[in-house]
Amino acid sequence: MLKITVIGGGAAGFFSAITCAKTYPQARVTLLEAGRQLLAKVRISGGGRCNVTHACFDPGVLVQNYPRGGKALRGAFTRFQPRDTVEWFAGHGVKLKTEEDGRMFPTTDDSGTIVNCLIRAAEDAGVKIRTGDAVVSVKKLTGNTAEGEHEDTAPSFEIELKSGEKLKCDRILLATGSNPLGYKWAKELGNTVELPVPSLFTFNISDTRIKDLAGISVPNAKVKLPGAKLEQSGPLLITHWGLSGPAVLKLSAWGARFLHDRHYKTSVLINWLPQYNAEVLRQQLLAVKSQLSHRLIVSSCPFPVPRRLWERLTSSIGIDEQKRWADLSNKILDRLLLELVQGEYQIAGKGAFKEEFVTCGGVNLKEVDFKTMESRRCPGLFFAGEILDIDGVTGGFNFQSAWTTAWLAGNAIGK
Ligand SMILES: Cc1cc2nc3c(=O)[nH]c(=O)nc-3n(C[C@H](O)[C@H](O)[C@H](O)COP(=O)(O)OP(=O)(O)OC[C@H]3O[C@@H](n4cnc5c(N)ncnc54)[C@H](O)[C@@H]3O)c2cc1C
Numbered sequence: 001m002l003k004i005t006v007i008g009g010g011a012a013g014f015f016s017a018i019t020c021a022k023t024y025p026q027a028r029v030t031l032l033e034a035g036r037q038l039l040a041k042v043r044i045s046g047g048g049r050c051n052v053t054h055a056c057f058d059p060g061v062l063v064q065n066y067p068r069g070g071k072a073l074r075g076a077f078t079r080f081q082p083r084d085t086v087e088w089f090a091g092h093g094v095k096l097k098t099e100e101d102g103r104m105f106p107t108t109d110d111s112g113t114i115v116n117c118l119i120r121a122a123e124d125a126g127v128k129i130r131t132g133d134a135v136v137s138v139k140k141l142t143g144n145t146a147e148g149e150h151e152d153t154a155p156s157f158e159i160e161l162k163s164g165e166k167l168k169c170d171r172i173l174l175a176t177g178s179n180p181l182g183y184k185w186a187k188e189l190g191n192t193v194e195l196p197v198p199s200l201f202t203f204n205i206s207d208t209r210i211k212d213l214a215g216i217s218v219p220n221a222k223v224k225l226p227g228a229k230l231e232q233s234g235p236l237l238i239t240h241w242g243l244s245g246p247a248v249l250k251l252s253a254w255g256a257r258f259l260h261d262r263h264y265k266t267s268v269l270i271n272w273l274p275q276y277n278a279e280v281l282r283q284q285l286l287a288v289k290s291q292l293s294h295r296l297i298v299s300s301c302p303f304p305v306p307r308r309l310w311e312r313l314t315s316s317i318g319i320d321e322q323k324r325w326a327d328l329s330n331k332i333l334d335r336l337l338l339e340l341v342q343g344e345y346q347i348a349g350k351g352a353f354k355e356e357f358v359t360c361g362g363v364n365l366k367e368v369d370f371k372t373m374e375s376r377r378c379p380g381l382f383f384a385g386e387i388l389d390i391d392g393v394t395g396g397f398n399f400q401s402a403w404t405t406a407w408l409a410g411n412a413i414g415k
Contacts, residue, residue, distance in 0.1 A: 002027040003169040004413055005159060006127075007135050008182070009033025011042050012385025012402040013175035014118040019410025020173075021125035027414045029127045030169070032161070034134035039115045041177070045399070046103075047355055050111035052089065053082040053403070054396040055098040065397045067199070067254045069390025072365040073401060080407040082400055092117050103396050134162040138172060138185040140378060157380065171413050173373075173382040175406065178359035182387045186363050190377035194389045196361035197260040199253045202351035203268060205242035209312045209343070214240045216306045222274035223247045227266050228258040233274055238309075241351050243268075249353060250393045256360035264350040271341045272305055272313075278341050285333055293326035300325070303340070313339050358398050362389040372412035373405055384409045 004027050006017045013031055021029040037043070042050055056062045059077035063070035086096050086104070094117045096104045106113040122129060137160040159167045176182030183193045221236035223243075230251060237245035251268075252259065259266065273281065281303075288302045298321050301310040315321075317335045319328075328336075363383050367376045375381040384406040392398045 002171070002414060004029045004171045004173070005157070005167065005169040006031045006173045006175055007138070007159070008175035008177060008179075008385070008387075009035070009038045009129070009131065010175060010177050010385060010402075011039065011118075011399055012177075012387075012406040013173070014039060014122055015403050015406035016173050016175060016382075016384045016410040016413070017127045018118070018121045018125050019407050020413050021122070021127045023411055024414025025126070029125075030167075031122065031127055031129050032133045032135055032159070033129070033131045034162075036132050038129070038131060039118060042118070042399075043111050043115050045111055045356070046105060046396075048111055049105045049109045050114045051103045051105055051356075051394075051396040051399070052096055052114060053085045053104045053400045055082065055102045055104055057081060057083045062397075062400075065395065066390060066392045066401065067256065068360055069365060069388065069392075069401065072368075072370050073390065073404065076370050076404050076408055080404045082396075084407070085400060085403050088403075089114075089117065092121050101395070135181070136160050136162050138174075138189070140189060140380075141168070171380045171382065173384060173409055173413055174363075174387055175384045177386040178362070179387075183362065186375075186381075186383070186387065189375065189381050191367050191375055191381075192364040194361040194364055196359045197256055198350065199256040199358050199360040199391050200249050200356055200394060201252045201353050202239065202244040203242045203248055203252070203347045204264075204349040204351045205268075205345050206348055207345050209316050209345070210238045210243070210309075213238045213308055213312065216309055217245060218272055218306065218309075220275060221247055222271040223251050224269040224271070225251060225255045225258060225266065226269055227262070228255050230255050230258070236270070239351070242347075243270075243345075244351070244353065246394065252350075253360070253391065253393045256391075259347070259350070264347060266347055267344050268347055270343045270345060272309070272343070273303055273340055276303075278337065281340065282333070282337055285328075285337065289325045289328050289333070293324065295325055296321065297323050297325055297328065305340070313343070356394045356398070358391045359386060360389075360391050362387050365389050371408070372415075373409035374412065382409045382413050 006013045017031045095107045097107045139158045141156045157172045217237040222233045224231040232250040234247040235245045236247045385402040
C-alpha cells in the first residue's frame, strides 16, 4: 500500500490530502499538523469570513493578479480554476457568493463553514489526520541498492516527529506554508528556495500632509514606486501610520522584493486624481482662477479631493488660508498641479496589515513540474500552497493558488 504523508494542515495540505485520498482510495494518506488547531489561517482569513476565491474565470486574466507565479499558474488554471473551486465547494454543500469587487465568500459569511467542510471531506475520504504532531526532520532514504544498479524508482522518506516517533512513507507533500522548516527541508532535498520576504503590507509614512487625517479615503488614486517603475491604482486610505487601501497593498505586493532590498525606505508618488490628464487639470485650474477669482483657494476645491486633504495639500505648498484664486501665480499653480498628480512621500517602514498577509518567495518554480507539483530535483517530493514562490494580491487569489496547486498535487501524488 502506497504511503503518502502530507505535512501541514492548512488550506493546501487539506485540499491535496482530500484530492489524493479520493483519487487513490488504495493509498494511505496521513496529514500531519504541528498545531492543535487545523486550518488556523482559513479560520482567521477574510476577517473571519474566508475570501475563498475570486470571480475571475479567465486564466489569462486571473494570472495577472500574481506578482510571483503567474506564468507557472497559467497552465495550472486551465485544469483547476475559481470555477472549479466554486463547484467543488458546492459539491460539498457549501455555496459561495460574489461581492461587488469580485471576492467570493461562503454565503454564511463564516470561515467556520469552510473549515468544517474541509475537515469533514478529509475524514470522509479516509485521510488520517494527526494534530499536535510537529515534524522536525525529513530525510530521503536512498535504499540498499546493489552496486551498479539503479536506485529504487519508488523513493521513500523518513519523517521524524517532535515526540521522537519516526514515520516512513513513499511520497511526501510539503504544505507547510511560510514556515522556515519547510523551506529548510525543500533545500535539503535539493530544491532552491527564493528568499522569503513579506508581501501585502501598508506603508508607514510620517508627513504633515496626511498627519491626523486617518480615515480619509480616495476611491481611486494612483501610487507609484519610481525607483522600481511600478504603479498601481485603486482605493487609497490614510491611516494613523501612513497609507493603506487596495492601491498600496497591490503596490507592496508587486514591489515586495524592491522594498525589502531598500529596507522599506524609499519614496512613493501619489496621484490623487488619476482620472484626469495633467493638461486637463491645468486648464481646469486656470479656468477656476479666472471664474472663481474672488473665492478662497482653501475653501473652494474644484476637484473631487476630500476637503481636509485639499487644505493640507494647498498649505503644504505655501498657499495660506487668505489666498484667493486670483492671487495664484503660475509658479504656484504648477506646484499645486504637481502636488495633486505627483506628490512625493517618504516611506519610513513597513506597516502591519491584519486582514491578509502572505510571503513572497519560496520553492523555485522552475524546479517543480506544474503538471504534477513534483520536485524535479527530488522524485517523490511534492509541493502545494504558500511554500512555493507564488503569491497573489488580496481578493481570494492566495487561497486559489493553494486550491489549484493542491488539486494538481493530490491528483498526481498517488500515481
Ligand atoms: C490574517 C490572514 C488572512 C488571510 N485572508 C485570506 C483570504 O481571505 N483570502 C486569501 O486568498 N488568502 C488569505 N490569506 C492568505 C492565505 O491564508 C494563505 O495564502 C494560505 O493560508 C496558504 O495556505 P497553506 O496551506 O499553503 O499554508 P498555511 O495556511 O500557512 O498552512 C501551513 C500549515 O503547516 C503547518 N506546519 C508548519 N510547519 C509544520 C511542521 N514542522 N510540522 C507540521 N505542520 C507544520 C502549520 O501549522 C500550518 O497549519 C490570509 C492570510 C492571513 C495571514
